[in-house]
Amino acid sequence: MPTRTRAEQMYARARRSVAGGVSSDARRAAGTPMFVDHASGAELWDVDGNRLIDYVLGQGPNILGHAAPAVVKAVSEQVARGVAYAAQHEWEAEVAERICAMVPGAELVRFNTVGSEAVHGALRLARGLTGRPKIVKFEGNYHGWLDPVLYSVHPDLALAGQASQPNAVPGSAGLTPHSAADLIVLPYNDLGLVRDCFERFSGQIAAVICEPLLCNTGAIMPVPGFLEGLRELCTAQGALLVFDEIITGFRLAAGGAQEFFGVTPDLATFGKAIAGGMPVSAIAGREEVMAAIADGRVAHAGTFNSQPVAMAAAAAVLSILDERREAVYPAMHQAGQALMAGIRAAGERHGVPVLVSGPGSVFQVYLTEKSDVRDYRDFAACDRPRMARLHELLLERGVNTVPRGLWFLSTAHSPAQVDETLGAVDAAFAAL
Ligand SMILES: Cc1ncc(COP(=O)(O)O)c(C=O)c1O
Missing domain, CATH: 3.40.640.10 (Type I PLP-dependent aspartate aminotransferase-like (Major domain))
Known part of the structure; x- marks a missing residue:
């Protein structure tokens, strides 16, 4: 389990001057929110020195990776x-x-x-x-x-x-x-x-x-x-x-x-x-x-x-x-699709009903028996508490995703990082 000691101290300090300890409601977390030290390419390091492969990318903006x-x-x-x-x-x-x-x-x-x-x-x-x-x-x-x-x-x-x-x-x-x-x-x-x-x-x-x-x-x-x-x-x-x-x-x-x-x-x-x-x-x-x-x-x-x-x-x-559109978009979609296929396979291996959908450069992992999600009511019927748990388990294994199950790709994500991520996904599904 990665330590979050410094983040906890910083959160305690922030709450004394920043309303709720965060500057956007989207950054609220069940426990301590993430405090980032620095980020580069597809990776970021939190203030406790934990390295994460990042699929949040600032909620999408860092399409060329961090500090491109x-x-x-x-x-x-x-x-x-x-x-x-x-x-x-x-x-x-x-x-x-x-x-x-x-x-x-x-x-x-x-x-x-x-x-x-x-x-x-x-x-x-x-x-x-x-x-x-x-x-x-x-x-x-x-x-x-x-x-x-x-x-x-x-x-x-x-x-x-x-x-x-x-x-x-x-x-x-x-x-x-x-x-x-x-x-x-x-x-x-x-x-x-x-x-x-x-x-x-x-x-x-x-x-x-x-x-x-x-x-x-x-x-x-x-x-x-x-x-x-x-x-x-x-x-x-x-x-x-x-x-x-x-x-x-x-x-x-x-x-x-x-x-x-x-x-x-x-x-x-x-x-x-x-x-x-x-x-x-x-x-x-x-x-x-x-x-x-x-x-x-x-x-x-x-x-x-x-x-x-x-x-x-x-x-x-x-x-x-x-x-560079001819290279950039196929590469991002393919990296995403490799992750999507690997996540489906991990779900099958561990008996976790999972639906993965999206074009690749962005995609969603739903925990549901459904074969299709077409609107908000379908989404609301997914096992959202378990999806939040999956997010935590991935975070503990060095993979940062949007808590509701969304993943963003950048041009900086490498095949080696995709493989490393799938290793963490397998371990997270085993623990789910
Ligand atoms: C589709 C969409 N529209 C509008 C917004 C609002 O953008 P901002 O947070 O930059 O104000 C967002 C933010 O996530 C969004 O996803």
């Missing part, structure tokens, strides 16, 4: 030239041009700092452009922590209502009263219910927003025809289709989920992998949609938008992902 040389160089060079200008600079158009070249639906781009802001901007833009109030979101999808969307991410089933007609369950106390009045929550992967909803609220729906691969509730693939059907319905009904690509962008393919699945939204939001660990997010979409921001009808601002250090990192990361 290209990122370190770009950041170091730009830091010396100034950190925050709140003015234009050379990286801005360079990164925007790169995004427009890589992402099928991107014709104009605006930058923010974090994903929640980009989603906020995209939905304001949809309402501003269409003059309609309502937004459709899907149960189990996470679109950031701001009031208009913090509903029904992982709701208590006792409050969540019928599967076919979910209630909008707030994810926090203190949300703006009535902030769900214009939010319609539907189950993921059920196109018929989206069609019914458009009939019921004809002329009132500004946008449908979704995670095109549902990564905040497993790694749930859209069923064939789901994204295509959303595209057709939105076009026919004059609503915007918004893909929240904060996780999938630059991860599933150079052009994100819209390239991977071959469906082009009107607007998309990007974050996480875009700058290899530095905070950059973006709203990108069709020119006539983005025009409402371009001409000032819809407000969009931020002191740190396109902060030059982060944008220098984005330029470096995107140039690698774009120019």
Whole structure:
């Protein structure tokens, strides 16, 4: 059992000045949260000197691995030239041009700092452009922590209502009263219910927003025809289709989920992998949609938008992902698929019912007898306490995964690290 003495001391200290001892609710842990000393490539070291092969990667951003040389160089060079200008600079158009070249639906781009802001901007833009109030979101999808969307991410089933007609369950106390009045929550992967909803609220729906691969509730693939059907319905009904690509962008393919699945939204939001660990997010979409921001009808601002250090990192990361796409994406997917196959085999060897799904560069391990997980209700029926236990057992054996069972790959994960990981998986399943 690895020691966590120093982490425990640091947590005790943090709790005296940092509310709850962590700066994001996502970092809360059953016991002591992780305190990191340093990280490099696919590995990180905690403050007690424990080395971990890392499949969290900062919740997805470090797509080239931690402290990737290209990122370190770009950041170091730009830091010396100034950190925050709140003015234009050379990286801005360079990164925007790169995004427009890589992402099928991107014709104009605006930058923010974090994903929640980009989603906020995209939905304001949809309402501003269409003059309609309502937004459709899907149960189990996470679109950031701001009031208009913090509903029904992982709701208590006792409050969540019928599967076919979910209630909008707030994810926090203190949300703006009535902030769900214009939010319609539907189950993921059920196109018929989206069609019914458009009939019921004809002329009132500004946008449908979704995670095109549902990564905040497993790694749930859209069923064939789901994204295509959303595209057709939105076009026919004059609503915007918004893909929240904060996780999938630059991860599933150079052009994100819209390239991977071959469906082009009107607007998309990007974050996480875009700058290899530095905070950059973006709203990108069709020119006539983005025009409402371009001409000032819809407000969009931020002191740190396109902060030059982060944008220098984005330029470096995107140039690698774009120019080496033929090597980078197959390698990441193959490493992930090797892990997925090895985890399934370990489950069989140890008699643990396991379902592993996802494209490879990101994937989910569910402990369930089910052969398919299609939506939040399926996810909620998995053995989530045992999945949390598996996460702990892996951590004890030097493998760091997202506690709910999600794994992120980077270009830095080597075949030797994949093999070492599978050894730890085997031991963890034996102990489960
Ligand atoms: C799909 C999705 N959208 C939006 C967000 C919010 O991004 P941020 O945490 O950078 O505000 C996240 C964060 O995990 C996300 O996964």
